[in-house]
Structure formats: structure tokens, C-alpha cells
Amino acid sequence: MKEAHSPDHAPLLAQVVSTGDEVLTGAIVDTNSAFIAARLLEVGLHVTRHTAVGDDALRLRDLLVEIGDHADIAVVTGGLGPTVDDITARAAADAAGVALVENAAALASIQAFFERFSRSMSPSDHKQALFPENADILFNRSGTAPGFAMTIGKCRFFFLPGVPREMQTMMAELVIPAIRADYIPPDRQQHYREKQLSLFGLPEAEVNQRLIEPSKQFKEVKLGMLARFPVIIVKLFAFGRDPDEIGSRIEAAAGRVHEALGRWMFSDNGDALETVVAGLLTGKGLTVAVAESCTGGLISDRLTNVSGSSDYFLMSAVTYANEAKTAILGVSPDTIEAHGAVSEQTAGEMAAGIRRISGADYGVATSGIAGPTGGTDDKPVGTLCVAIAGPQGVISKRRVLPFRDRAANKEIFAYVALDMLRRELIA
Amino acid sequence: MKEAHSPDHAPLLAQVVSTGDEVLTGAIVDTNSAFIAARLLEVGLHVTRHTAVGDDALRLRDLLVEIGDHADIAVVTGGLGPTVDDITARAAADAAGVALVENAAALASIQAFFERFSRSMSPSDHKQALFPENADILFNRSGTAPGFAMTIGKCRFFFLPGVPREMQTMMAELVIPAIRADYIPPDRQQHYREKQLSLFGLPEAEVNQRLIEPSKQFKEVKLGMLARFPVIIVKLFAFGRDPDEIGSRIEAAAGRVHEALGRWMFSDNGDALETVVAGLLTGKGLTVAVAESCTGGLISDRLTNVSGSSDYFLMSAVTYANEAKTAILGVSPDTIEAHGAVSEQTAGEMAAGIRRISGADYGVATSGIAGPTGGTDDKPVGTLCVAIAGPQGVISKRRVLPFRDRAANKEIFAYVALDMLRRELIA
Structure with a gap:
């Protein structure tokens, strides 16, 4: 056990820091802090704050000193690269009152990374091998900038690169195991x-x-x-x-x-709805075809996002114009005339039509009003008619959803249709 | 001018605070802080920190006192709702050393909101009308929870709801105008x-x-x-x-x-590629139809995301199976046999076919290998054949893109096709 562990039974307090002008000025949204906080929580730490500061060595130094007084564990991302904006190692050295020195092992690791990709190392790349004296290097196997760990005040700090993929790997492989091993007593491991x-x-x-x-x-x-x-x-x-x-x-x-x-x-495993539907179809050796109007191709797009979709997805027709509904799908002009393009009857004929021309086991069809224009008193924006044609015949239903936003309606319309197919497949 | 403006020529220092356990534990990513920082920057403030804390009145109080010592302006989001987790008003009152009192105007505004939606107000909703004594209420015209502004230490704080849409409206309509009017001297307005x-x-x-x-x-x-x-x-x-x-x-x-x-x-105005293409088509009174294979409906989905798309988008066919390519689009089985489904020739016949059956001015077609499986030495994952059939005939080309990821390939394939149509329309 190192010096930074907290008294028995009080939870260890953790903080998360993100550095860089891009986050501070709002040019990018900080997604790293949420990831890190979730991982720290999982080992039982109590996260009390996230802080973002810019590429400013003095402000970062002050923040590190503050956190060193209050937290037990902190994870800091960003500012480890070769440019003048990358000030994290300098700020950490100043916060701890130690010198910045070249680390031979880190330098060798950076050189090896450049050799692997046949690139030559510039003088500024050497800067990435400068670390606060006595810092422990955290090697980065997916990028050039190593991280480091060191103690400032009463807190153990882990400094990681800001590139999400590199940071995530180093959290899983280096930081979390180190916290478990060094800061959580055996009788409090969870x-x-x-x-x-x-x-x-x-x-x-x-x-x-x-x-x-x-x-x-x-x-x-x-x-x-x-x-x-x-x-x-x-x-x-x-x-x-x-x-x-x-x-x-x-x-x-x-x-x-x-x-x-x-x-x-x-x-129950995080799978998207289209993945579940795909699994049901392939499991039963069944195929599907889609006739879309208001969803405009979104259902097909979702169904073909699943790798191997050619096993169950035969085709779709996005028939926006009434002429396309009759010419391609064989919807009767009388049906459209009598009930409108947005009707259970038209959706039903679209589903039956796409099933017939594709030879698929199931035909799915949508017709509706995504908005923001096109609504009437009788068929307001948000109206969806959805139908499924299958071996047992055609089922068709109408729903009126409360959204006025086109993108929201397309999204939820596609979910309604895919979920109706899912329920049909498990019925 | 109120008391909180900074000495001449030094930039006003601003901080951004986000509250709530969901952000702190990493359950959600904080997008509000980036939005607020960008708006504060635009009026010339210097943002020095973003901080996130949980639903913890003591920690929030301590943070507000700290910021009151260091910043001139701060914007805080979250914790204004009716539940016990909503502790912002209490923390602000404690930080300023004042009482929490019911504000009659805020109560009336909350009641009016409930009446407008014919809902009845529960006792916990009354809590949303409790504010630190002497706080200035910031009315929320799109939700129930009003915000407030008050001075703690040397800093003027603006407290806003965490719901992004409500926060964004209140930033634009209330907070930025107040900062401009009260904290930026006339000779330093920018x-x-x-x-x-x-x-x-x-x-x-x-x-x-x-x-x-x-x-x-x-x-x-x-x-x-x-x-x-x-x-x-x-x-x-x-x-x-x-x-x-x-x-x-x-x-x-x-x-x-x-x-x-x-x-x-x-x-040059932030419009999406599909919006630009839609504008070119409607401007010229032209129509389009799409035949998709590897893009699986994504091009159609994008083109129909634009409101009014029925003016220029006639139909699409997502023909995954070769049988659908021949039966629906009239692609010659000999072409598929000789060149493969993924070929300039097949894409060209698909584009000509969808143009013919739809009667559109332009037919756009894609055939390719999105991966992760299905690649060969000759046609690796990332291969795209894209064609446009128009009044001047058919153009067809092959691109090999470097991605191995199915979603990335579908996305970039759709962009290549839409951009090819855009260039055709401005040629």
C-alpha cells in the first residue's frame, strides 16, 4: 500500500480533469470525463468533481495543487503531445515542486513507435519524453505520447493522453489495475x-x-x-x-x-432493436422486404447496418410518390383514392406488394406524416400507418405520435415498424 | 453597471458549472458546458474552468463559494426541478448566506405553465418557486423550472435548468443580454x-x-x-x-x-450535404430516384430528411439481392455474371433502371462492400461503385475507401454518391 490510501471505511475520493482549449472554449464536447468517472465508480471510488481547464500551465498547476489537497485519486487527460500547447508534464512538475527530466525508457518507447511506422522523430517529439522527476511512466501502446503517474499533495494522479481510444485502453490496462492493487485494501476490494x-x-x-x-x-x-x-x-x-x-x-x-x-x-444485452430482429429472422431462416414511405429508407438502413444482413434482407422500395406505390408495389389507385396514401389500407397493400414482388417471408410497410408540414385535422403530423404482411396475412395499424419534429418522427416510426415485426416473430 | 465588473482592460473571467449525479457518474455526457462556454466566449469573456459536481448541496455550496472568490461571471446548469435531488437553490442560498423564500411571480409562472397543459400542480412543484432571497428570477418559457441570477462573493451567477433546449433559449434571451448590458462597459462591448x-x-x-x-x-x-x-x-x-x-x-x-x-x-452556411443537393434539385425543378445496394437505404433516408422532399425525391429501391436488381431495376443478369454485382457496369445499369422506372431526371445508384466481411483481393472491403444516370447519359466510377468498419463505410459511401450528384448538378 502506498501513502495515498484513505483511512479505513471512508470511501476514496476521486476527481477527473480534462485539459485543453478545445474543451474549455466549447469547440468540442468532453466525452472522456464521463468514461473515466464510470470506470472509477466501478472500482468503488467516490467521484466528487470533474474539472476542465485550458492549455494554461499556471491554471493547471493551481488546479493540481487544489486537487492534491482534497482528493485521493485523480485522472487527468490531455496535453501530453509534442506541441507548445501540451503543458501537462510541466504543470505537474511545478505542482509537485520537482524538475522535468528526460525519461530514457519513455524516449525508447516513442522511438520504437516511430520506427514501427517508418516515420522519423522530430525534435518536438523528444518533448514527449520529458516527465516530472520520479514520475512512473504509463506506456501507451496505441499512440506516441506516454502517460505518467505521480503523487501531488495527498493525491495519486494518473495523467493520460486525450485521444479517447488511447485513454480508454490505458484506463483499462494500467490505471484501474494500479488503483485496485495500490489503493484499495484487500479487505475492501469490490x-x-x-x-x-x-x-x-x-x-x-x-x-x-x-x-x-x-x-x-x-x-x-x-x-x-x-x-x-x-x-x-x-x-x-x-x-x-x-x-x-x-x-x-x-x-x-x-x-x-x-x-x-x-x-x-x-x-437484455445492449443489442439494438434491428440486431434483435436480425437475430430472430436468421434464427428462423426467414427473410424480409420493406416498403417505406414516411420513413424514407431509415428502416432499410437500420436493417442493413447489421453485418450479414444479405441473409435475411431482400430489398426495399421507398415509394414516396403515389405513382411509385401503384407502379412498383401494385397498390390499387382506388385504395389511395378512397382512404388516402396515409391509411391502414394503403400500408397493408404496400406490405403485401413488397412481399409479393420480393418473395420475402415478411413485408413491412410504413406510410405517415413526419412533418413539419403535411398534417391535417384528420391525419395530424405524427400519424403513422404501419403494416406487416406475412404467411398468416396482413396486419395493419394506425398510431398518432406526439412529436412535431421530422427527424424524431422518422426515428420513432422506424422503431414502431421494427418492433411490430419483432413481436410478430416472437408471437 | 453592477458591482461585479472587473477592472478596466483585464478580461472578465467566467466559469461554467454542471450539476447532477448523472454527469458526475458518467451516465450522461455533459453537452451543456460546451454550449455555454462557446456563448460566453462570443461576448468576449475569458472562460477559465468548467466544473461538474453531483446532487450534493454541501459540495455545490463549497464550489459556489470558491467560484465567487475567483470569477466575475458563472453559469450553472441543473438541479432546479421539483425532486429532492434538485438542490441548487438551497446550495446557492447557503453560499450567499441568505434565506430561501417563495417567489410569488415565479409561483404564478409555474402555475400558468401547468394550466396551459391542463395538468395539476403537485406540492413538490411548489418547491420550484423557492429561491434565495433577492435573487432575480429568470423566466423559462419552455419548461416549468425558472432559473435565477444572484451575486455570491464577487461573482454574478446565472442558474439555469439542465434541459438543453430550455437552457439554450434562456442563454440567448436572458443571460447573454444581461451580461452585455450589466458587465461589459460600453467601450469594451465587442x-x-x-x-x-x-x-x-x-x-x-x-x-x-x-x-x-x-x-x-x-x-x-x-x-x-x-x-x-x-x-x-x-x-x-x-x-x-x-x-x-x-x-x-x-x-x-x-x-x-x-x-x-x-x-x-x-x-458556407452549415447546411448538410443532402440539404444542398435538395436545394439544387428544387431550384432547377428536377427530380431524383435512388437504387441502393451497399448503402442500404441511407441515401434515401438522408434525402428524405429534408422537409418538402416529396417535391424532388420520387422513389428508391434498396436491391440487396441480385434477383431484385434484375427483376425491379432491369439489370441484365449477363452484366452481373460478367462483372459482378459490385462493378461500374452493374451500378450504371441500376442507375439507368431506377431513372427509367421512376421517370426521375436523375437516377443515383450504389453497389459496394461495406464489410466487415465480403471483401476479396480484387474488391476489398471499402470498394464502392457509384453511378449517376441523367439527361446526358450514365457516369459510373469506382472508389476504394480505407475503412474496415461497416457503419463508417455506409456513411462515406452515401456521401460519395450525394456529392457526385451535387457536382453533376453544378457542372
Whole structure:
């Protein structure tokens, strides 16, 4: 155990720092801090603050000194590159009151990286081998800039590059294992497990209501709800000494939550709705074709995002114009005349038509009004008619959704259609 | 002028704070802080820090006191709602050493909001009308929770809801005007103007190279480059006393940058590529139809994201299976046999076929290998054949792109096709 561990039973306090003018001025959104905070939480640290500062060595030094007084563990990203803006090592050395010295092992690692890609090293690249005296180098196997770890005040700092991919690898392979080994006493080591249940079609308030009983019943498992429009994710997570035990607790709670959510739940492993539908189709050796109007190709795009989609996806027709609906899909002009292009009848004939011309097992069709214009009193913006033609015939339904935004409507219309197909396949 | 303005000539220092356990634990990425920082920068403030803290009234109080000692202006988001987690007003009152009191005008505004939506107000909603004594209420016309402004230490704080849409409206309508009016002396008022040039198809290093001369020539205008795969945005911005003067400086620099970027630039107003293509088609009274294989519906989806797309978009066929290519589009089986489904010849016949059956002025077609599987030595993953059939005949070309990722390939394939149509329309 090193000097920085906290007194028994008080949780270790952690902070996350992001450096760089691009974050500070709002040119880019900082996604690193959320990632790091989630990983620190999983080993049982209590994250108290995230801070972002610019490429300013004095302000960063002051911040590191402040954090050194308050936190036990801190992870800092950015500012390790070869340019003059990369001031993190200098600021850390100043905060600790030590010199900046060239590290031979780090220099060799940077040289090796350049050789591997047959590039020559410029003088400014040498700067990346300068570290605060006595810092521990954190080698970066996917980029040139090594990170480092050092103690400032009472806090152990881990300095990582700002490139998300490099940072993520170093967090998983170097930082988290070091925190576990050096800062968490054997009797306080804990494991983290989580499971995500994805659902579509229930309002948040209703999901909340349905989670009340399960959360009372499984007090050791925490439940969180994340809205990822139009999907809601119920996250179950738990900490504990025995990874198998917390794993089975989560499974038991997930079973109960699944019961509470019913057929609205479409995935228990983070899979997207189209991946679930693809799995059901390939598992049964079935094929699908799509006739889209208001969704404009989005359903097809989603279905073909899954690798291997040519096994189950035969074709789609995006028939925006009425002429295309009749000429390509064989929708009767009388049907459009009598009921309108946006009607259960037209959607039903579109689904039957695409099934017939493609030879697919299932035909899926949408016709609706995505907006922002085109709505009427009878068929307001948000109206969707969706149909599925299958071996048992055609089912068709109308929904009116509350959104006025074109992109939101296209998105939710595509979900309604894919979810209707999913339910048909598990019926 | 209120008491918080800084001495002459020193820039006003600003900080941004985000509150809430969801941000702190990494469950959501904080996008509000980037937005707020960019707006504060535009009025000439110097943003020194962003900080995120959880739903913890004591830690937030301590942070507000700290910031009150160091900054001139601060914007805080989140924690204004009706639940027990919403602790911002309490923390602000404690930081300033004042009481929390019910504000009659805020209560009336919340009640009016509920009445407008025929909902009844619960006791916890009343909590949203409690504010630190002497705080100035910031009315929220798009949600229930009003914000407030108050002085803590030497700093003027603006507290806003965390809902991005509400926060953004209140920043633009209330906070920025108040900062301009009360904290920036008349002789130091400055204006900000920016312009974004969007381009597709040049590597970043090449764009950098092409920007060297323009940035030397227009030193008062700053140039930034943002990668938004697969688009690169060149941002030109400038500050100054006279908005017309900086506007014309930016226009002059933009003209020079446009020359340097040539036909790779597709928009000078932030419009998406599909919006530019839609504008060209409607401007000329032309129509388009699409035959997609590897892009799986993505081109159609993009073209129909533009409101009013039924004016120019007639139909598309996503013909994944070879049978669909021949049966629907009339591609000759001999062509597929001789050259393969992924070939300039097949793409050309697909484009001509969709043009013929739809009656559109232009037919656009793609056939390619998005991966991750399906590549060969001859036609590796990343191979795209794209064709346009128009009044002047069919043009067809093959590109091999360096990505191995299916989603990245679909995205860039769709851009290549749309950009080829754009160039055809401006030729």
C-alpha cells in the first residue's frame, strides 16, 4: 500500500480533469470525463468533481495543487503531445515542486513507435519524453505520447493522453489495475457488475412505476433508467466482494424487471432493436422486404447496418410518390383514392406488394406524416400507418405520435415498424 | 453597471458549472458546458474552468463559494426541478448566506405553465418557486423550472435548468443580454461573427495545407478546423467593435478559403450535404430516384430528411439481392455474371433502371462492400461503385475507401454518391 490510501471505511475520493482549449472554449464536447468517472465508480471510488481547464500551465498547476489537497485519486487527460500547447508534464512538475527530466525508457518507447511506422522523430517529439522527476511512466501502446503517474499533495494522479481510444485502453490496462492493487485494501476490494435491459414503447413515468416493486424486492441491486430516444434503458448494477454472487443477484433482479416490463423489453444485452430482429429472422431462416414511405429508407438502413444482413434482407422500395406505390408495389389507385396514401389500407397493400414482388417471408410497410408540414385535422403530423404482411396475412395499424419534429418522427416510426415485426416473430 | 465588473482592460473571467449525479457518474455526457462556454466566449469573456459536481448541496455550496472568490461571471446548469435531488437553490442560498423564500411571480409562472397543459400542480412543484432571497428570477418559457441570477462573493451567477433546449433559449434571451448590458462597459462591448465552410473528400492534412496562405493573408480572422466524419468544417471567426466590419472581413477571408478548397466545399452556411443537393434539385425543378445496394437505404433516408422532399425525391429501391436488381431495376443478369454485382457496369445499369422506372431526371445508384466481411483481393472491403444516370447519359466510377468498419463505410459511401450528384448538378 502506498501513502495515498484513505483511512479505513471512508470511501476514496476521486476527481477527473480534462485539459485543453478545445474543451474549455466549447469547440468540442468532453466525452472522456464521463468514461473515466464510470470506470472509477466501478472500482468503488467516490467521484466528487470533474474539472476542465485550458492549455494554461499556471491554471493547471493551481488546479493540481487544489486537487492534491482534497482528493485521493485523480485522472487527468490531455496535453501530453509534442506541441507548445501540451503543458501537462510541466504543470505537474511545478505542482509537485520537482524538475522535468528526460525519461530514457519513455524516449525508447516513442522511438520504437516511430520506427514501427517508418516515420522519423522530430525534435518536438523528444518533448514527449520529458516527465516530472520520479514520475512512473504509463506506456501507451496505441499512440506516441506516454502517460505518467505521480503523487501531488495527498493525491495519486494518473495523467493520460486525450485521444479517447488511447485513454480508454490505458484506463483499462494500467490505471484501474494500479488503483485496485495500490489503493484499495484487500479487505475492501469490490467488484462491479451491470446489465442493461432495453425497451421501446412505454413512457418514462410508466417504466418508473413498473420498477417500484422490483427495486423494493432486490435492495442490493441498484436500478437506473436512461432515456436514449426512443429507447429506454433500465440499468441494473451492483457492487460486492464476490463477482459470482453479485452476478446472480443481478440476473434474479433482471428476471423480475423483465416480467414487469413485459413484451416492451426487446434486449437484455445492449443489442439494438434491428440486431434483435436480425437475430430472430436468421434464427428462423426467414427473410424480409420493406416498403417505406414516411420513413424514407431509415428502416432499410437500420436493417442493413447489421453485418450479414444479405441473409435475411431482400430489398426495399421507398415509394414516396403515389405513382411509385401503384407502379412498383401494385397498390390499387382506388385504395389511395378512397382512404388516402396515409391509411391502414394503403400500408397493408404496400406490405403485401413488397412481399409479393420480393418473395420475402415478411413485408413491412410504413406510410405517415413526419412533418413539419403535411398534417391535417384528420391525419395530424405524427400519424403513422404501419403494416406487416406475412404467411398468416396482413396486419395493419394506425398510431398518432406526439412529436412535431421530422427527424424524431422518422426515428420513432422506424422503431414502431421494427418492433411490430419483432413481436410478430416472437408471437 | 453592477458591482461585479472587473477592472478596466483585464478580461472578465467566467466559469461554467454542471450539476447532477448523472454527469458526475458518467451516465450522461455533459453537452451543456460546451454550449455555454462557446456563448460566453462570443461576448468576449475569458472562460477559465468548467466544473461538474453531483446532487450534493454541501459540495455545490463549497464550489459556489470558491467560484465567487475567483470569477466575475458563472453559469450553472441543473438541479432546479421539483425532486429532492434538485438542490441548487438551497446550495446557492447557503453560499450567499441568505434565506430561501417563495417567489410569488415565479409561483404564478409555474402555475400558468401547468394550466396551459391542463395538468395539476403537485406540492413538490411548489418547491420550484423557492429561491434565495433577492435573487432575480429568470423566466423559462419552455419548461416549468425558472432559473435565477444572484451575486455570491464577487461573482454574478446565472442558474439555469439542465434541459438543453430550455437552457439554450434562456442563454440567448436572458443571460447573454444581461451580461452585455450589466458587465461589459460600453467601450469594451465587442461583437462576434463566425462562418462555417463544410467540405467533403479532402484529407485533414491537405485541408491544413490549403489554409496556410489564407490564414497569413487574413490575420484578424481566426481559422479552426473541426472533423465531423466524413465532413470537415472550416470555421472562420473574428471579434471586433464594429459588427459590419468583422462581418465583411470574414466574408473576404471565406472567399479566399473557398478558392483554396475548390469544389470540395459544399456549403458556407452549415447546411448538410443532402440539404444542398435538395436545394439544387428544387431550384432547377428536377427530380431524383435512388437504387441502393451497399448503402442500404441511407441515401434515401438522408434525402428524405429534408422537409418538402416529396417535391424532388420520387422513389428508391434498396436491391440487396441480385434477383431484385434484375427483376425491379432491369439489370441484365449477363452484366452481373460478367462483372459482378459490385462493378461500374452493374451500378450504371441500376442507375439507368431506377431513372427509367421512376421517370426521375436523375437516377443515383450504389453497389459496394461495406464489410466487415465480403471483401476479396480484387474488391476489398471499402470498394464502392457509384453511378449517376441523367439527361446526358450514365457516369459510373469506382472508389476504394480505407475503412474496415461497416457503419463508417455506409456513411462515406452515401456521401460519395450525394456529392457526385451535387457536382453533376453544378457542372
